[in-house]
Amino acid sequence: MSDANLTRPGRPAYMPPPQRFDPELEQTILLTKAEWLVDWGRKSSLWPLGFGLACCAIEMISTAMVKYDISRFGAEVFRATPRQADVMIVAGTVTHKMAPRVKRLYDQMSEPKWVIAMGACTVGGGPYFVHGYHVVKGVDKVVPVDIYLPGCPPRPEALLEAVMRLQELVSARGKLLNGKDPGYTGPEKGSVQAVMDGLSPAEPWKTEKARSFDGPKEIAEEEDKKKKAEVAAARKIAAEEKKKKEAEEAAKAEAEAAAVAPKEEAPTAEETVEAPKVEDNAEEAPKEEAKGPGGEAEAGADAEAEEKEPDADAKDGGES
Amino acid sequence: MHAEAYKTLQDALGDAIEEVVTEGTQPFARVRADSIVEAAKTLREKCGADMLHLVTGTDFKDRFEVAYHFAGIEKGASDFFCLKVTLSHDDPVLPTLAHDWPSADWFERETWDLVGIRFEGHPHHYRILLPEDWEGHPLRKDYEFPTTYHGIDCTK
Numbered sequence: 001m002s003d004a005n006l007t008r009p010g011r012p013a014y015m016p017p018p019q020r021f022d023p024e025l026e027q028t029i030l031l032t033k034a035e036w037l038v039d040w041g042r043k044s045s046l047w048p049l050g051f052g053l054a055c056c057a058i059e060m061i062s063t064a065m066v067k068y069d070i071s072r073f074g075a076e077v078f079r080a081t082p083r084q085a086d087v088m089i090v091a092g093t094v095t096h097k098m099a100p101r102v103k104r105l106y107d108q109m110s111e112p113k114w115v116i117a118m119g120a121c122t123v124g125g126g127p128y129f130v131h132g133y134h135v136v137k138g139v140d141k142v143v144p145v146d147i148y149l150p151g152c153p154p155r156p157e158a159l160l161e162a163v164m165r166l167q168e169l170v171s172a173r174g175k176l177l178n179g180k181d182p183g184y185t186g187p188e189k190g191s192v193q194a195v196m197d198g199l200s201p202a203e204p205w206k207t208e209k210a211r212s213f214d215g216p217k218e219i220a221e222e223e224d225k226k227k228k229a230e231v232a233a234a235r236k237i238a239a240e241e242k243k244k245k246e247a248e249e250a251a252k253a254e255a256e257a258a259a260v261a262p263k264e265e266a267p268t269a270e271e272t273v274e275a276p277k278v279e280d281n282a283e284e285a286p287k288e289e290a291k292g293p294g295g296e297a298e299a300g301a302d303a304e305a306e307e308k309e310p311d312a313d314a315k316d317g318g319e320s
Numbered sequence: 321m322h323a324e325a326y327k328t329l330q331d332a333l334g335d336a337i338e339e340v341v342t343e344g345t346q347p348f349a350r351v352r353a354d355s356i357v358e359a360a361k362t363l364r365e366k367c368g369a370d371m372l373h374l375v376t377g378t379d380f381k382d383r384f385e386v387a388y389h390f391a392g393i394e395k396g397a398s399d400f401f402c403l404k405v406t407l408s409h410d411d412p413v414l415p416t417l418a419h420d421w422p423s424a425d426w427f428e429r430e431t432w433d434l435v436g437i438r439f440e441g442h443p444h445h446y447r448i449l450l451p452e453d454w455e456g457h458p459l460r461k462d463y464e465f466p467t468t469y470h471g472i473d474c475t476k
Contacts, residue, residue, distance in 0.1 A: 097451045133458045
């Protein structure tokens, strides 16, 4: 198992399992790596550069207010200057006129720095992608983007999710430094993928489940098999029932045919009623058909006018 | 109120008024390009127009049209008079209203920026919305989209 799977509830993915020392000592001393500590500090106090360019800014502001309260993630300190900011939340449509300013402000931020592209416009040009002449088709053409946050505009919860993903990214940095890429100096494009690939679990609840089940694949397969078997059995039963029904119906039909055949010579009451109607009132007959039971009053009246057998009324009444 | 104003305008300018349309949702008078300043002045002095609240330009492929919308705030008329000017497609030029009507300043700059109609005598005749090194006027029908702008790919 790789290091990535060492996650435990309440413990970050990048932290090695603690060695056992004297319990008293463990209460007073935290053993860790300086990089981890620095990254922990960084991820817990991401100061955003307020960069509201369009309607997404309203959601960003909303995220900072009490209801969504981005300060739970230590990211409530919206800075008005890039020199004090860690993360640039580009919230809104970036026009070609604005693009050089975005780039300039990004350049003025001190390392390490991150960028969240908030909203459809910054992700890929947004609704103006095809028809606009003035919109940059994605802010990643101007500055490197770490987190893409789609939506038009994204809800505050989505921005919080982006912040959480960014925290994972920030905390994955130490891991990258230690292990895979010694030349790594800061998150770049593609490092999101590193997070997603399991340097830090993108969906911790899934790994939790996997841990508790000890081998989710097998269990899933077994469950699948069970379900399939159940479905197959149900289908079999249904098919058998269908066959039975069909057989019964066929038998019934045969019996009926046998019963009706001798009576055909003597026409039934219904036929005596219908036949003259069609002949006498050729115009009204289709109306009756179209109206169905609704046309019964008219039909009844006709029948009475023609002084038909009392069966006619009875039949019409019976239809309703 | 419309009819009076149009009559006053026609009396004052005569031939310079090419057309008067008093029916429809937006009545207007079509004015010759060189007498637009005079027409606007007449509207202010004799008809009670005290606010120019919109200037727009339209590309009709074979010609340009510029529309001026006037309001009479004191009269309680929010949009009571519209002047239209037809311009040739090759060289659309108009005298500016910015000296008499300060609100025309930005409107005319915008019209120049997006439609490319020149306003002679305008005090700040440069783009207002787009970057100053932008090429072309985007709301023209024959506008060609840029493929790159300062190294930024504009195609996708």
